[in-house]
């Protein structure tokens with residue numbers, strides 16, 4: 001089994017409620033969405049293995065990635081992207097020597113089903129309309145709710161919902177979206193798009209979401225630290 005992976009590296013988790021934990025990041029290439037704030041390259045001819053300092057031609061094998069995961073001492077394995085759920089079949093074949101932390105845009109429910117028994121932590125996005133130009137937003141919302149239902153928070157899995165917020169957004173729509181997944185998540189994380197923090201608006205939104213669920217404001221800490 002093979003997958004297109006753009007890079008593999010060790011760093012600290014810079015987002016969400018596990019901020020600061022040491023992870024090995026498996027950054028898969030390709031994404032099924034095009035968010036207007038995205039700074040992640042989507043295509044990758046090569047995989048940069050920054051742990052062994054080698055560059056491989058894509059695709060890379062599940063055995064190679066499994067061995068790398070086994071070789072590092074970390075809290076968990078961040079399956080990130082791009083969109084890792086594109087590679088659900090590959091993830092199913094990975095040797096699980098560490099807890100799996102899935103970072104997903106939550107828009108591929110059929111693929112989410114394939115790995116629902118495998119992931120220990122889910123950092124799932126709920127995209128706001130303002131970040132997705134040219135999409136059928138209702139369709140995205142429907143798929144997102146289905147993904148959260150499949151990968152919901154349980155005694156064995158921590159699932160939280162991350163909402164990346166641009167400078168301007170429809171607060172009522174964000175609240176309505178959040179209500180539709182509130183029973184599937186442990187909490188909400190409001191993450192401002194890097195560089196456009198609107199603290200007052202974020203705190204107003206936090207107060208309203210707190211009426212039905214724990215909600216935290218967590219900016220991207222790794223960018224302040226200047227690390228990957």
Ligand code: SF4
Nearest residue numbers: 031033035038082105
């Ligand atoms: S879902 Fe993530 S990787 Fe895909 S376009 Fe949006 S921000 Fe970029």
